[in-house]
Amino acid sequence: MNRVEGRQKDAWEKGEIYEFWRRFKKNRAALIGAGMTLLFFVVGLFAPFLAPYDASRISLSERLQPPSLKHLLGMDELGRDVFSRIIISARVSLMIQLIAVSLALVAGLLLGSVSGFYGGIIDKIITGFMGILMAFPSIFLAIIIIAIIGTQLSNVIFAVAIYLIPQFALLTRALFMSMKEMEYIEAARAAGEKDWALITLYLFPNTFAPILVQTVMRLATTLLTVSGLSFLGLGVQPPAPEWGAMLSMGRTYILTAPHVATFPGLAIMFVVLGFNLLGDGLRDSLDPRLKD
């Protein structure tokens, strides 16, 4: 090893990423959460190859069959393989979650940073708008938007993204407001840095940890929201498989064939739990000050 490589190794060992990884890998709950999340991503990405049967193949003679070796999680009300439908649904959910959260993240970062950095009248207007969005408690906002624009998949994603924006915007705003008075920002400003440089090069990097944790946590609640919407019939529309929609269809047969409604619920819980464990672990490892 030559001297340069040695220095780089030192930097890595003393660096924040190394410190983060050292703490993260000691956190068993976080590793389990990461594993669960990874499994969800893999299943979502490779769903068509992993599903043992065609998720939309109807076989009425086998309808509502309980779990068996042939059909691991049984058959649903139209005689479709529940296991395959749960796997294909992972892909649908993953796609909705990633797109909706990314849209909300970008919009929230923009609004929140402008609002927190400039303050004053701009801040008043932006927080005012966020206040109006937040006046519709939780899932109501998404329901109302879908009631107006309809239940197409892109509309559902849009509605969920709008519902998420205030959560990212207000966090970014709070972070910016607490940091913009700090000395290193004053120093950079005195050195002649422009506003956009202060925002993107000096402030953004320091909001990374809480924003990342928030993003992971929101991926969890987004799944709950989307499946809730689908359960109400306002989200992903049948016959497309989605856990909430499957649950909604299956609940009619909760007495005779409880497996149809039980397994999609378990799938939702598994994924949400994974994201929550991962989010908790990231928070504790990224900033130990946040730990109890």
Next chain:
Amino acid sequence: MDRKVAEAFKEGSWMFLKAPLIKGRRSGLFGYVLRRLLEMIPTILGVTVISFSMIHFVPGDPAVLLAGSEATQEIIEKIRDNYGLNKPLVTQYLEYMARLVRGDFGISIWTRKPVSELLAQRYWVTMKLALMSIVIAFVVGIFPGVIAATRQYSFFDYFSMVVTLFGISMPIFWIGLLLMLFFSVKLGLFPAGGGTDLYTLVLPAISLGASSAALIARITRTSMLEVIRQDYVRTARANGLREGIVIYKHALKNAMIPITAVVGLQFGYLLGGTVLVEVVFSIPGMGKLLVDSIFQRDYPVVQSSMVLISLSFVMVILLTDIAYSFFDPKMRPK
């Protein structure tokens, strides 16, 4: 990161949502309430503008939407006239507001009854459900949180934190279905929904309050852990006070401050959750009415229920803020 933000972030990562809402009480209580009421005006205007413009955003002729698809041309024209749909939008909005203030919410397309009549019946059902579940969430959430904090790293601490994590991760409607399957179908202890009496609402309230209880338990634990490390708790112990009194009288009192601060937001979450629970248990509340009306394209009902729900939520936030400013010494006028 600023310590205050860090704290807010730790306490469930959503306390920050409350941050812009919590403001110090510079003047007396009356002045504070007045100021908060004035600050609510833009929000109320925004909500009503959205609800008003909804009918114009939905594709189609507003008059036909308000009259229903089976209405005759005559009725459509009458509605167009009554609602002034030919006038400029600003006039239409002002007239809409005037009707709202008078309590005139229009006529339901589906039932042909006044919307105010429909809402009056269902509003209190939803409020009762939400209140029951927040009480359950509070009672069930506080004690495990306190015990977990006083015995940090014990088996109970780990166990309760795992259970609460599951509580947060389960979809409301699934908890509802499982509770219904177990307690009403298998054991026959509770009715499977359909009614509005307290006994029927027990299972729905539990399924709705479960995740809030879990969250409150986690916040209580964090908040208590911080409080019991402080000097005055040590002093109380050193003075020979019994541990029970130290924890429940002195420590919990201060630990409650961040907990009460989030009640308003939790109430909003529960209010949103009522939609799901009402559909699962077929409870005739606002949420079920809203979802049914969306499918029936009953726009007058959709418009009015969204205004009513959001205004109730804004009022609850205001009330908790006032209570908070009253209890937290830091918020009192100097």
